[in-house]
Every structure is written in structure tokens, then in C-alpha cells.
Amino acid sequence: MLLVLLPVTGMLAFTVFGAVSQWHDAQTMRDFRAATALSFRTTALTDAIAGERIAAVKARLRPGAATLKERSGAQRATDHALDAALLGAAGWTGPPDVPGRLDARNRQLHALRLQSGTGSLTAPQLAAQYDTIEDDLLELAATLESGRPTRTSGQAADTHIALLNAIEAAERERAELAVLFDTPDAPHATATDRWSALEKALLDDVDRTAPAALKSRLYVVLLQHPGLVVRQTRETLADSHAQRNSSPTYASWLTASTRRIEALRVIQHQAAAELGDDAAHDLDAARTREARDLSVSLAVLAAVTVLALTLRLSITRPLSEVSAGARALSEGDLSYDIRYAGRDELGAVADTFRELRVTTERLAGEINTMNTAIDDNRLGHRADVAAFEGTWAQLLGGMNGTMASFAAAHGRRDKAEQELASIFHLSLDLLCIAGLDGYFKRVNPAFERTLGHSADALLGRPWLEFVHPEDRARTRAVLDRLASGLELAEFENRFVRDDGTERWLQWSARPVTADGLIYAAARDVTESRRAAREQTALRRVATLVARGVPPHEVFSEVADQVGKVLSSGSAAVLRYGADGAATVLGSARGPAAEAETAAAAEVARTARPARVGRSVGAPIVVDDRLWGAVVAAAGTEPLPPGTESRLADFTELVATALANADSRDQLTASRARVVAAGDASRRRIERDLHDGVQQRLVSLQLDLRMAQSMLDEQPEELAEQLDHIAKGLDDTFADLLQVARGIHPAILSKGGLGPALRALARRSAVPVELDLRLPAGRLPERIEVAVYYVTSECLTNAVKHARASFVAVSARVEDDVLEVTIADDGVGGADPGHGSGLIGLVDRVEAIGGKLHVGSPPGEGTTLTVRLPLPRTEG
Numbered sequence: 001m002l003l004v005l006l007p008v009t010g011m012l013a014f015t016v017f018g019a020v021s022q023w024h025d026a027q028t029m030r031d032f033r034a035a036t037a038l039s040f041r042t043t044a045l046t047d048a049i050a051g052e053r054i055a056a057v058k059a060r061l062r063p064g065a066a067t068l069k070e071r072s073g074a075q076r077a078t079d080h081a082l083d084a085a086l087l088g089a090a091g092w093t094g095p096p097d098v099p100g101r102l103d104a105r106n107r108q109l110h111a112l113r114l115q116s117g118t119g120s121l122t123a124p125q126l127a128a129q130y131d132t133i134e135d136d137l138l139e140l141a142a143t144l145e146s147g148r149p150t151r152t153s154g155q156a157a158d159t160h161i162a163l164l165n166a167i168e169a170a171e172r173e174r175a176e177l178a179v180l181f182d183t184p185d186a187p188h189a190t191a192t193d194r195w196s197a198l199e200k201a202l203l204d205d206v207d208r209t210a211p212a213a214l215k216s217r218l219y220v221v222l223l224q225h226p227g228l229v230v231r232q233t234r235e236t237l238a239d240s241h242a243q244r245n246s247s248p249t250y251a252s253w254l255t256a257s258t259r260r261i262e263a264l265r266v267i268q269h270q271a272a273a274e275l276g277d278d279a280a281h282d283l284d285a286a287r288t289r290e291a292r293d294l295s296v297s298l299a300v301l302a303a304v305t306v307l308a309l310t311l312r313l314s315i316t317r318p319l320s321e322v323s324a325g326a327r328a329l330s331e332g333d334l335s336y337d338i339r340y341a342g343r344d345e346l347g348a349v350a351d352t353f354r355e356l357r358v359t360t361e362r363l364a365g366e367i368n369t370m371n372t373a374i375d376d377n378r379l380g381h382r383a384d385v386a387a388f389e390g391t392w393a394q395l396l397g398g399m400n401g402t403m404a405s406f407a408a409a410h411g412r413r414d415k416a417e418q419e420l421a422s423i424f425h426l427s428l429d430l431l432c433i434a435g436l437d438g439y440f441k442r443v444n445p446a447f448e449r450t451l452g453h454s455a456d457a458l459l460g461r462p463w464l465e466f467v468h469p470e471d472r473a474r475t476r477a478v479l480d481r482l483a484s485g486l487e488l489a490e491f492e493n494r495f496v497r498d499d500g501t502e503r504w505l506q507w508s509a510r511p512v513t514a515d516g517l518i519y520a521a522a523r524d525v526t527e528s529r530r531a532a533r534e535q536t537a538l539r540r541v542a543t544l545v546a547r548g549v550p551p552h553e554v555f556s557e558v559a560d561q562v563g564k565v566l567s568s569g570s571a572a573v574l575r576y577g578a579d580g581a582a583t584v585l586g587s588a589r590g591p592a593a594e595a596e597t598a599a600a601a602e603v604a605r606t607a608r609p610a611r612v613g614r615s616v617g618a619p620i621v622v623d624d625r626l627w628g629a630v631v632a633a634a635g636t637e638p639l640p641p642g643t644e645s646r647l648a649d650f651t652e653l654v655a656t657a658l659a660n661a662d663s664r665d666q667l668t669a670s671r672a673r674v675v676a677a678g679d680a681s682r683r684r685i686e687r688d689l690h691d692g693v694q695q696r697l698v699s700l701q702l703d704l705r706m707a708q709s710m711l712d713e714q715p716e717e718l719a720e721q722l723d724h725i726a727k728g729l730d731d732t733f734a735d736l737l738q739v740a741r742g743i744h745p746a747i748l749s750k751g752g753l754g755p756a757l758r759a760l761a762r763r764s765a766v767p768v769e770l771d772l773r774l775p776a777g778r779l780p781e782r783i784e785v786a787v788y789y790v791t792s793e794c795l796t797n798a799v800k801h802a803r804a805s806f807v808a809v810s811a812r813v814e815d816d817v818l819e820v821t822i823a824d825d826g827v828g829g830a831d832p833g834h835g836s837g838l839i840g841l842v843d844r845v846e847a848i849g850g851k852l853h854v855g856s857p858p859g860e861g862t863t864l865t866v867r868l869p870l871p872r873t874e875g
Contacts (some may be wrong), residue, residue, distance in 0.1 A: 002839055181247065758770060
């Protein structure tokens with residue numbers, strides 16, 4: 001059978017190869033014919049653009065109604081030719097990119113028309129722009145006709161392209177000489193010999209490839225009158241001694257060159273027609289060969305089919321039966337029976353397959369028995385290896401080994417499951433297995449302890465129902481990402497206990513999308529989050545206390561932080577008076593409610609945390625005495641159980657800060673009272689000295705002067721004694737006046753801070769430079785007094801201790817703050833912590849709410865800066 005089929009198959013393969021080759025040749029012919037058709041549309045477009053070029057040049061050289069109308073008509077003809085070319089290229093898929101290049105030239109042509117309409121281009125520039133478009137289109141036509149499937153069509157394509165290039169050269173010559181003849185007297189750089197050389201080279205190409213009839217028609221055109229005029233014009237322009245008046249006129253040149261180009265176009269159209277005929281003839285011949293080879297192939301195929309049907313009767317039928325039996329056996333179908341029993345080679349193969357089927361049935365029985373033993377958990381069962389030989393025995397032996405290994409692995413798995421169950425139940429973290437259907441499949445006891453729900457309740461409801469309503473959307477989004485294959489997800493959400501309280505859980509979950517399960521572990525972070533929030537609140541309060549903000553701001557901040565920590569509707573800080581009445585020092589999230597008042601009264605009565613209705617309170621204990629209380633009232637929902645204990649813990653932590661803020665307030669008030677009392681005492685002493693002692697001394701001085709004037713004739717000793725008494729009284733008066741001014745300088749009361757500081761500078765033992773930028777009006781008296789005494793003390797220290805040679809004093813008001821800076825060039829090293837002088841200055845400044853800073857590096861002088869807040873004026 002193989003000896004018969006081998007030569008037939010070779011003949012069939014040879015015939016098919018020939019048919020494919022002929023089909024490929026026919027396809028090449030079809031492609032070339034389509035390319036030539038598209039090339040003809042492109043050459044029609046080049047003819048139209050050439051006409052638009054000469055019309056545009058004529059309109060630029062001699063504008064008028066006729067030339068403008070001629071240019072418009074040429075542009076319409078070009079648009080029609082371009083539309084036809086684009087329509088023909090719509091189905092073109094091969095190289096080159098004809099639609100893209102035509103579209104690019106279309107945009108370039110429209111841009112050139114816009115420039116031509118504005119008159120910004122000269123005639124030579126217009127012609128050069130059109131030349132660029134023509135070059136690309138002629139190159140495109142040459143590329144389309146470069147397929148050359150046969151020698152005849154190749155020569156016809158060469159002739160057609162050479163004629164196109166020759167006509168384009170003549171067109172360019174016509175445009176260039178039209179510019180020349182338009183203004184014959186103007187100087188022009190001409191090179192007409194290049195056109196004759198180019199035309200000769202192109203026509204030589206036509207002579208080599210064109211048929212005799214086409215060449216004879218070309219020679220006739222060149223020797224006709226228009227052709228002779230063109231040749232004569234070239235010779236005249238090339239001869240530098242020729243007379244310029246022998247050249248043709250503008251109109252005669254255009255007429256002659258136009259007729260010559262039209263005659264050349266007729267020949268070009270004939271060449272295109274011959275090229276189209278050659279392409280069509282080649283395509284018809286290829287189709288004929290293709291049909292002939294296909295007929296031969298079909299005849300050979302029919303002969304092979306008849307031969308195969310004949311051979312099937314004697315060979316293929318039993319072979320098909322054996323093959324079907326082998327296929328059924330390979331697919332596991334042991335019911336198929338091979339009935340062929342001949343005594344040839346096929347009969348022996350059939351007997352072998354029948355024996356193989358029996359052995360396979362026995363082997364399948366052993367395998368089924370072993371599978372049944374595995375299903376029944378009888379892992380001690382083993383197959384009967386002795387009943388088989390060879391590979392079958394080795395296969396069953398391997399299965400027995402696999403059964404033994406499986407039994408050992410099953411034992412280890414049971415042990416591992418027991419250990420895992422112990423860990424699962426003993427873990428303090430929450431462990432669970434959840435399904436992508438939204439239900440828990442298994443939870444450990446930590447779930448019940450943390451959430452208070454039973455295992456049955458957790459497994460019987462969608463577990464999103466246990467999530468806090470505000471966290472359900474975010475949790476559902478995480479579940480969607482896990483279901484989509486996210487490898488690991490870590491997130492936090494709130495679960496609602498059976499008693500209505502919330503527990504924050506930190507989750508780590510991993511999906512097994514193939515099983516539709518999610519394995520997850522959670523940790524209860526409620527207390528850590530609560531502690532972190534309370535620590536943040538404590539840091540906020542401690543920061544305010546450290547910054548020295550007014551106590552009412554500290555108390556209001558404590559109330560606000562209590563409201564945030566407890567998520568309550570309102571909160572307040574209260575202080576108990578001697579009569580037990582509570583005063584609100586600070587509140588947040590609304591005014592103190594009646595419920596808060598009741599909780600405060602209960603705390604005052606028991607000195608312990610208390611819950612009264614919808615409010616809770618906790619005592620503030622300072623120095624083992626009940627100082628006040630912090631109370632909070634519920635908002636829309638009741639406060640959860642244990643809130644009073646949480647409030648007590650938080651209150652115990654902030655009690656010290658509250659006491660410090662209150663003590664600071666009291667200290668500031670005490671300092672203010674001390675300074676005010678000192679200033680008042682000094683004023684009283686000044687007034688008493690002025691109104692009492694000073695007046696009496698003045699009166700006594702006047703009496704003595706009068707007595708002295710009445711004793712003109714008394715002894716000289718008495719007069720001298722009286723003079724001595726008068727002088728002593730003068731000195732005493734001066735000393736008293738100096739003391740009075742030192743207690744409270746008169747110039748400060750009369751002139752204000754500026755004159756007082758200038759007086760200090762004049763009396764200073766070291767030079768003082770003043771830079772005072774003070775407001776026109778008077779500052780508050782306590783601020784002026786404080787600045788005066790601080791400056792006086794610094795000048796005294798600069799002389800006594802710093803040994804300075806220069807002191808600079810500056811004062812200015814900015815943003816409702818008076819800033820005074822006193823700097824010397826002394827030895828430095830001043831320490832406010834040692835010596836009563838600087839400490840007294842600090843007390844005086846801080847008593848009126850200001851700040852004093854001392855910078856005194858050793859050997860670099862001392863700089864003291866005072867910042868005093870000024871009362872705001874209502875604008």
C-alpha cells in the first residue's frame with residue numbers, strides 16, 4: 001500500500017506546489033495591476049498640479065480677472081483629481097502608504113494656496129513650492145510601478161515614468177522662462193541648458209524602453225513647430241552673444257511650450273494605456289495557468305481517492321477495527337471487542353490487544369479494590385502483586401508502597417490536626433475561617449470571650465452584621481479586594497459586643513479563592529487605641545500647661561479632650577467652693593447640662609466616680625482634698641458601661657496639670673498684688689514726704705532766712721551758725737527729694753516712659769544709646785513702671801557688676817506687645833538663678849503677664865529682653 005501511495009503522494013505534492021506557485025504569480029499580477037491603476041490616478045493628479053502651478057505663476061506675474069479665474073479653475077481641477085486619487089487609494093493596504101502621502105500633500109497644497117492668496121511669495125518661490133509637491137507625487141508613482149512582474153510590463157513602466165519626468169522637466173522650464181519673459185529687461189540667472197540635458201537623458205530612457213511606434217510619435221512631436229520654438233529659445237538663452245530681442249515674448253513662449261507639453265502628454269497617456277494593457281494581459285495569462293494547474297490537481301486528487309477506496313476493502317477495514325480497539329483501550333473502555341480473527345499480521349495484533357484487555361480488566365479490579373479500601377479508611381489493605389508479572393507487578397507494588405506512605409501521612413495529619421486544634425482553642429487572639437459568602441465557618445473561643453456572642457450566633461448570621469455600621473462599607477471593600485485575589489490584607493474595624501459596646505479589632509487576612517475561604521486572625525486593640533488617645537489628650541494638656549497659657553484655656557482644653565476620649569455629648573471641668581457649690585472652669589461641646597450638675601453633686605457627696613442618669617463624673621483630688629470634678633453627659637446614645645472608671649483614670653492623670661494651672665493662676669495674681677502693693681506704698685511714701693516732712697522743712701528754711709535778715713547788727717558767730725543751719729536744711733531737702741524721686745520718679749508720672757528712660761540715660765555712669773519707637777499716647781502705668789525699674793536695675797548692674805563701657809536700650813511696640821532690649825558689652829556671665837536683683841525683675845515682669853529672657857555668655861556681654869502684652873484697644 002505504501003509503495004502505491006508514495007509516488008501518487010509525490011505527484012499530488014508536485015501538482016499542489018505548482019498550483020500554489022501559479023496562484024502566487026496571479027496574486028502578484030493582481031497587485032501590480034492595482035498599483036498601476038493607483039499610479040495612473042496619481043499621474044492624473046500630477047498633471048492637474050502642474051496646470052495649477054503655471055496658473056498660479058501667471059496670476060502672480062500678471063494679476064487680473066482672467067489669470068485669477070484661470071487659477072481658480074486649475075485649483076478646482078486639482079481638487080477633483082486629488083479626490084479621485086484618495087478614493088482609489090481607500091482600499092490600498094500595501095506599501096507605500098499612499099493614503100497618508102496623498103493626505104500630506106493635500107495639507108501642503110492648501111497651505112501653499114493660502115500663501116499664494118496673500119501674495120507673500122514671489123513667482124519663483126511659488127514654482128519651487130509646487131515643484132516639491134510634484135517631486136513627491138512622481139516618486140510615489142515610480143514606487144507603485146516598480147513591481148515589474150514581467151519584462152514587458154517592466155519596460156512599459158520604465159517608459160511611462162521616463163515620459164512623466166520629461167513632461168515635469170518641461171513644465172518647470174515653462175514656469176521659469178515665463179518669469180524671465182515677463183520682465184525681459186530685469187537681470188535673471190538662467191540655466192536653460194540644464195533643461196535640455198535633463199530632457200535628453202529622460203528621452204534616452206524612453207528610447208531604450210519604448211516600442212518603435214511610441215518613439216516615432218515622440219520624434220514627430222519634438223520636430224513640430226512648438227518643439228522647434230522651445231529648442232530655439234533654449235539656444236538663444238544659452239548664447240551670451242545672441243540678441244535679447246530675438247527671444248519670444250511672454251505670451252508666445254507660454255503658447256508654444258503649452259502646445260509642446262500637451263503633445264507630450266498625449267504620448268504619455270498612450271504609454272500609460274500600453275502599460276495597463278500589458279498588466280491586464282499578464283494577469284489574464286496568470287489566471288489561465290492557475291485554472292489549468294487547479295484542474296490537474298483536482299484530477300490527481302480524484303485518482304488518489306478512487307485508489308484509497310479500493311485499498312480500504314482489503315486493508316483499512318481490519319486495520320480500522322484494531323485501531324478503534326486500541327483507542328478504546330487507551331481511553332479506558334474495556335467493553336470494546338475486536339472481532340477480526342484472520343491469520344495474518346493484523347490477526348496477530350488483534351489477538352495481542354484481546355489479551356491486553358483481559359490483563360487491563362484484572363489490573364483495574366485491583367485498583368478499584370484499593371480505592372474502596374481508602375474510602376473505607378482500611379489503610380492496611382494491599383494489592384495481590386504475585387498475580388501479575390513485569391511492569392504490572394511493579395505498578396501494583398508501587399501502589400502498595402503509596403498506600404503505606406498514605407497511612408503514615410494520615411497518622412501524622414491526625415496528630416497535626418489535634419495540635420492545631422489545641423492552638424486554635426487556646427489562642428488569646430481571635431482566629432477564624434470565613435467564607436466568601438459572608439459567613440463564619442469556624443471561630444475559636446477567643447471570639448466568644450471578646451465579643452460576648454456565642455459560637456452559634458456568630459456562625460448563624462452574616463458576620464458583617466456584627467461590624468459597627470460606620471465600618472461596614474470599608475470592611476466590605478477589603479472583602480472585595482480579597483475575593484479578587486489580594487494576597488494579604490491588614491485592616492482595623494469595630495465589632496459590636498452583645499452588650500452594645502465596641503471593640504476595635506486589628507485583622508490580618510489571607511484568601512484561598514479556589515476554596516472560597518478566607519483565613520484570618522484578629523487582635524483586640526481597643527485598650528491600646530484608648531490608651532493612645534488618652535496619652536494624646538494628656539500631651540495636649542501638658543503642652544498647654546508648659547506653655548503657660550491662661551488657666552481657663554487649659555480647663556476648656558481638658559473638657560474638650562474628655563469629650564473626645566469618651567465620645568460624649570458635652571463635658572465640663574468644675575471646682576468646688578468652700579460652701580460646696582460647683583463653678584464651671586471650662587466646658588466643651590455645649591453648655592453644662594442639668595445631668596452634669598447632678599453628677600457633680602454626687603461626686604461632691606461621695607468623693608468617688610459616679611453615674612447619674614445619662615451623665616458620669618470623677619473627682620479631682622489635690623493634696624488629699626477634693627478640689628473639683630470632671631463631668632460628661634451622653635449625646636444621642638447612652639454612655640457605655642465602665643465610662644465612669646475610664647473617666648476616673650483620665651481625671652487622675654490630668655489632676656496634676658489642672659492643679660499646676662490653677663496654682664500658676666494664683667501665683668500670677670499674687671505677684672500682681674505684691675507689685676501693685678509695692679508701687680502703692682512707694683507712692684504713699686512719696687506723697688507723705690512731699691506733703692509732710694518736705695513742707696515743714698521748707699517752712700523752717702524760710703523762717704531761718706527771715707531770722708537771718710533781722711539780725712544785721714548781731715555778732716558774726718550767730719550769723720555763721722544760722723548760715724550753717726540753712727545750708728544743712730538745703731542739703732536735707734535735696735536728699736529727701738532724691739529719695740522721693742527714687743521711690744517713684746516724678747518725671748515718669750509727668751512725662752511718661754520715653755522721657756523717664758532718657759533721664760536714666762543722662763544720669764548713667766556709662767554711655768547709653770537709646771532707640772525708642774513708642775506710641776504717641778501713654779502706656780498703662782504698671783507697664784511703664786516695670787520697664788523703668790528694669791532699665792534702672794540693668795544700668796546699675798552694667799556699672800557695678802558687668803564693668804561695661806557701653807549700653808544700648810531699644811523699645812518698640814509690635815502686634816500689641818511692648819518689647820524692650822537692654823544690651824551691654826560687659827564681662828557677661830549673669831545668671832537669673834543667682835542674686836535677688838534679676839529674680840526681682842523676673843517677678844515684676846511675670847506679675848503683669850510678661851516674659852523676661854537673659855542671655856549672658858561669659859566674656860560676650862549681657863542682653864536682657866522683656867516682652868509685655870498690651871491691652872487690646874477696640875477699633
